[in-house]
Amino acid sequence: MRYGENVLPARRVPSLPIVFLRSLRDPFTAVLAALALVSTLVAAWATASVIAVLVVVSCALRAAGEHRADRSAAGLRELVASTATVLRRATAEAAPASREIPVGEVVPGDVVRLAPGDLVPADLRLLRATGLTMHQAALTGESAPVAKYPVDEPSARSAPPVARASPAEARAYDRGAQECPVESAYALDDQDLDRPEGCDQDFDRPEVCFQGSSVASGSGTGVVIATGADTRFARADRLPEHDRRTTAFDRSVHGVSWILIRFMLLTPPLVLMANAALRGRGLETLPFAVAVAVGLTPEMLPVIVTTTLARGASALARERRVIVKRLPALHDLGAVDVVCLDKTGTLTQDRPVLDRALDASGTPDDSVLHWAAVNSLWTVRLAELPSADALDEALLDAAEERFAEGLDALEYDAVAALPFDPVRRLSTAVLATPHRLGHHTLVVKGAVEDVLERCLLTDDERARTTELADRLAADGLRVLAVALAERPATGRPFTAQDERGLTLKGLVALRDATADTAAAALAALADRGIEVKVLTGDHPGTAARACRDLGLAPGHVVTAASFDALDDTELAELADSSTVFARCSPAHKARLVRVLRERGHVTGFVGDGVNDLPALRASDVAICPPEAVDVARETADVVLAARDLTSLDHAVVAGRASAAGIAGYLRITLSSNLGNVIAMLTAGLLLPFLPMLPSQVLVQNLCFDAAQLAFAYERPRAAALRLPLALRPREVLASVTGFGVLNAAADLATFAVLVWAVSDTRAQPAFHAGWFTENLLTQALVMVLLRTGRGGGIPTTAGVLALTGLLLPLTPLGPLIGMAALPLAYYPLLALVLALYAAALRRGARLARRTGTP
Ligand SMILES: Nc1ncnc2c1ncn2[C@@H]1O[C@H](COP(=O)(O)OP(=O)(O)OP(=O)(O)O)[C@@H](O)[C@H]1O
Ligand SMILES: [Mg+2]
Numbered sequence: 001m002r003y004g005e006n007v008l009p010a011r012r013v014p015s016l017p018i019v020f021l022r023s024l025r026d027p028f029t030a031v032l033a034a035l036a037l038v039s040t041l042v043a044a045w046a047t048a049s050v051i052a053v054l055v056v057v058s059c060a061l062r063a064a065g066e067h068r069a070d071r072s073a074a075g076l077r078e079l080v081a082s083t084a085t086v087l088r089r090a091t092a093e094a095a096p097a098s099r100e101i102p103v104g105e106v107v108p109g110d111v112v113r114l115a116p117g118d119l120v121p122a123d124l125r126l127l128r129a130t131g132l133t134m135h136q137a138a139l140t141g142e143s144a145p146v147a148k149y150p151v152d153e154p155s156a157r158s159a160p161p162v163a164r165a166s167p168a169e170a171r172a173y174d175r176g177a178q179e180c181p182v183e184s185a186y187a188l189d190d191q192d193l194d195r196p197e198g199c200d201q202d203f204d205r206p207e208v209c210f211q212g213s214s215v216a217s218g219s220g221t222g223v224v225i226a227t228g229a230d231t232r233f234a235r236a237d238r239l240p241e242h243d244r245r246t247t248a249f250d251r252s253v254h255g256v257s258w259i260l261i262r263f264m265l266l267t268p269p270l271v272l273m274a275n276a277a278l279r280g281r282g283l284e285t286l287p288f289a290v291a292v293a294v295g296l297t298p299e300m301l302p303v304i305v306t307t308t309l310a311r312g313a314s315a316l317a318r319e320r321r322v323i324v325k326r327l328p329a330l331h332d333l334g335a336v337d338v339v340c341l342d343k344t345g346t347l348t349q350d351r352p353v354l355d356r357a358l359d360a361s362g363t364p365d366d367s368v369l370h371w372a373a374v375n376s377l378w379t380v381r382l383a384e385l386p387s388a389d390a391l392d393e394a395l396l397d398a399a400e401e402r403f404a405e406g407l408d409a410l411e412y413d414a415v416a417a418l419p420f421d422p423v424r425r426l427s428t429a430v431l432a433t434p435h436r437l438g439h440h441t442l443v444v445k446g447a448v449e450d451v452l453e454r455c456l457l458t459d460d461e462r463a464r465t466t467e468l469a470d471r472l473a474a475d476g477l478r479v480l481a482v483a484l485a486e487r488p489a490t491g492r493p494f495t496a497q498d499e500r501g502l503t504l505k506g507l508v509a510l511r512d513a514t515a516d517t518a519a520a521a522l523a524a525l526a527d528r529g530i531e532v533k534v535l536t537g538d539h540p541g542t543a544a545r546a547c548r549d550l551g552l553a554p555g556h557v558v559t560a561a562s563f564d565a566l567d568d569t570e571l572a573e574l575a576d577s578s579t580v581f582a583r584c585s586p587a588h589k590a591r592l593v594r595v596l597r598e599r600g601h602v603t604g605f606v607g608d609g610v611n612d613l614p615a616l617r618a619s620d621v622a623i624c625p626p627e628a629v630d631v632a633r634e635t636a637d638v639v640l641a642a643r644d645l646t647s648l649d650h651a652v653v654a655g656r657a658s659a660a661g662i663a664g665y666l667r668i669t670l671s672s673n674l675g676n677v678i679a680m681l682t683a684g685l686l687l688p689f690l691p692m693l694p695s696q697v698l699v700q701n702l703c704f705d706a707a708q709l710a711f712a713y714e715r716p717r718a719a720a721l722r723l724p725l726a727l728r729p730r731e732v733l734a735s736v737t738g739f740g741v742l743n744a745a746a747d748l749a750t751f752a753v754l755v756w757a758v759s760d761t762r763a764q765p766a767f768h769a770g771w772f773t774e775n776l777l778t779q780a781l782v783m784v785l786l787r788t789g790r791g792g793g794i795p796t797t798a799g800v801l802a803l804t805g806l807l808l809p810l811t812p813l814g815p816l817i818g819m820a821a822l823p824l825a826y827y828p829l830l831a832l833v834l835a836l837y838a839a840a841l842r843r844g845a846r847l848a849r850r851t852g853t854p
Pocket of ligand 2: 342343344345346607608609
């Protein structure tokens with residue numbers, strides 16, 4: 001392959017060494033490395049080397065986990081990957097034919113056809129376009145679609161461009177460009193990258209469709225001018241931030257991490273200062289201070305998070321056919337408390353069938369169907385890549401059945417078409433009026449309000465038609481209005497300005513059955529404590545009826561136009577208290593999602609169409625069914641199982657399970673780490689010697705880390721899955737502090753026992769051994785008593801940890817790290833302390849469960 005595969009460099013799965021190097025960039029790793037450096041500077045070699053081992057082991061584990069997760073995620077993404085429609089010749093003589101090929105196989109010179117919802121597979125120069133608008137948000141951050149059109153009709157090359165042009169032919173296209181000043185300016189050379197503001201100017205070019213954008217409406221045909229790493233998108237050094245700036249995952253896991261890192265950085269100086277002030281110790285306490293800071297670090301957190309999420313995602317794919325494309329999204333799914341759904345295609349089947357065609361007074365009238373179908377036929381036919389949407393298809397089917405001679409036989413000749421666009425909610429076909437030379441007939445169909453607005457009607461007629469449409473909608477029907485106008489041909493191109501002063505023909509009403517699993521899915525979501533909102537482009541009456549049929553009380557239906565004047569706070573209140581929002585444009589859907597998120601809801605959005613794209617991008621978790629348009633599937637974090645909305649519930653459960661696992665790990669690890677730190681600092685100030693040697697702190701830490709890996713394999717209890725599970729750093733830390741203080745109390749009680757049992761306080765090795773044993777035993781207790789789930793071999797792991805604590809000081813390793821055997825009298829007293837600690841832990845755990853802290 002001369003040009004290589006058409007894949008963005010950033011999309012390739014990174015190799016294991018790269019993942020390893022990348023995991024070194026983790027903030028915890030950075031702090032640990034800094035601590036190792038400090039230890040080296042004061043020649044505390046043992047401390048430095050143990051920290052180095054910790055860093056390498058945790059990074060290696062994490063890199064292995066992430067690499068595996070990346071590979072399986074790439075495999076899963078492959079399952080929902082989209083294709084490109086190209087025009088190619090099978091052999092040199094054959095006529096070019098439309099073919100679907102994997103996006104990776106697109107090469108420069110290919111001729112690509114685009115329809116609504118398609119992703120642009122490579123950088124294209126447009127050859128032809130009808131009503132083409134593009135979402136370029138990924139490139140420019142601008143959410144409104146921009147119009148794209150060929151600037152220079154390739155008149156010299158009027159024959160359709162040869163598919164899979166040779167490189168020479170591809171260059172010929174660019175040479176052709178020299179004839180036109182606008183196109184000759186189009187040269188993607190390195191200068192573009194040097195110009196900081198050049199980025200936006202580039203993306204403004206109307207004749208180029210860029211890789212990374214998608215079709216919002218209309219259709220087009222273009223020739224590929226750059227693929228893979230050569231595309232403008234791949235070469236851009238500055239791309240806009242994704243809308244989804246902070247996700248629930250960032251707030252919880254990263255939030256907790258950053259608070260801890262601040263503590264870690266504060267600990268060594270504090271320890272040093274306290275020891276200097278109260279004990280007159282100098283820099284010799286530095287290794288100890290460093291070890292204490294290391295002891296506070298949950299260095300296994302990234303490993304646990306990656307493993308938990310990857311395991312959850314692969315189980316979901318295997319058992320439920322739900323695909324999680326971005327791992328942290330699984331955690332966020334567990335935190336989701338509001339789900340917004342679009343109606344058509346998500347709650348309904350999007351297989352409409354014509355119910356009736358009525359004239360403006362409500363009398364059945366086949367000519368209304370006739371005009372509606374003429375509009376459908378020509379808007380589809382004039383598209384570059386003909387693809388009828390469900391409504392057009394239904395109208396064409398119905399017309400074929402009703403009119404024996406078929407529509408094709410009609411002697412119309414189409415002049416132009418303005419394809420359907422979810423913002424205008426209209427589509428228009430312009431026909432040469434038969435038998436009236438120089439006259440054109442505009443056939444307009446679309447949402448009732450939008451068509452009526454453009455018709456010449458008396459107030460009375462308008463009110464009557466609106467009422468008729470409302471009645472049909474209340475019956476659950478989807479209603480379109482049809483209108484006509486005759487205009488003298490002017491020679492200039494038709495625009496939306498021409499859709500004025502129309503004559504209303506009547507209404508067509510179509511029935512779209514609700515999706516089979518939708519009612520069950522809505523009930524399941526409600527059971528899980530998730531609030532459901534419906535955001536639709538359809539009529540309020542149709543939406544309300546569909547919701548009622550599915551067992552969802554619609555309440556007062558809000559119409560999008562009615563909240564345009566509200567500011568974000570007012571809208572947030574309205575959004576919070578209402579359930580159904582009708583006549584939403586894509587931007588309305590996105591704004592509703594945004595205000596809900598700003599109000600503190602973790603918001604999921606389920607949608608399948610182009611009109612859902614901005615909302616999908618604005619949501620915490622973007623979800624779509626597998627039949628969704630390419631760009632929705634590309635944007636979604638989660639792709640549901642085929643035609644089964646109940647799989648959303650399974651995904652939510654899996655999300656909560658993984659969030660619960662992470663929360664459990666955090667609570668247990670942080671509380672015992674914090675407890676140990678408090679106890680060590682206190683004891684350090686009371687004792688004439690250090691309560692533990694730095695190497696002992698670090699060995700203990702290694703034992704904890706190894707044991708905690710078991711948390712990645714835990715299964716949550718059903719109770720943990722009942723409600724949305726949002727980890728709030730404050731709550732996590734409050735509960736951690738509570739349990740930490742309890743842990744410190746047990747440690748200090750042990751300290752008292754040791755002072756008594758090891759009567760000679762200068763017998764440091766025995767003292768250290770006593771403390772080491774107690775720490776590992778309390779850690780084992782915490783693991784068993786505070787865990788939120790089941791399984792995962794936690795009791796076994798805790799047992800091994802406890803045995804290590806009891807036996808390690810007695811093995812030859814004991815003296816090696818400065819520990820000695822303990823007097824027997826110590827053990828019964830230790831057992832008493834542990835029993836009291838266990839009782840207190842149980843009470844604490846029950847209290848925490850009752851108050852719902854994670
Ligand atoms: N092909 C079409 N031609 C003319 N009008 C259409 C066409 N498709 C849809 N409409 C009108 O535009 C409205 C908005 O369509 P849009 O695609 O934004 O949302 P929707 O399909 O109604 O609902 P949802 O947002 O739930 O998917 C429709 O309700 C309908 O009245
Ligand atoms: Mg839809």
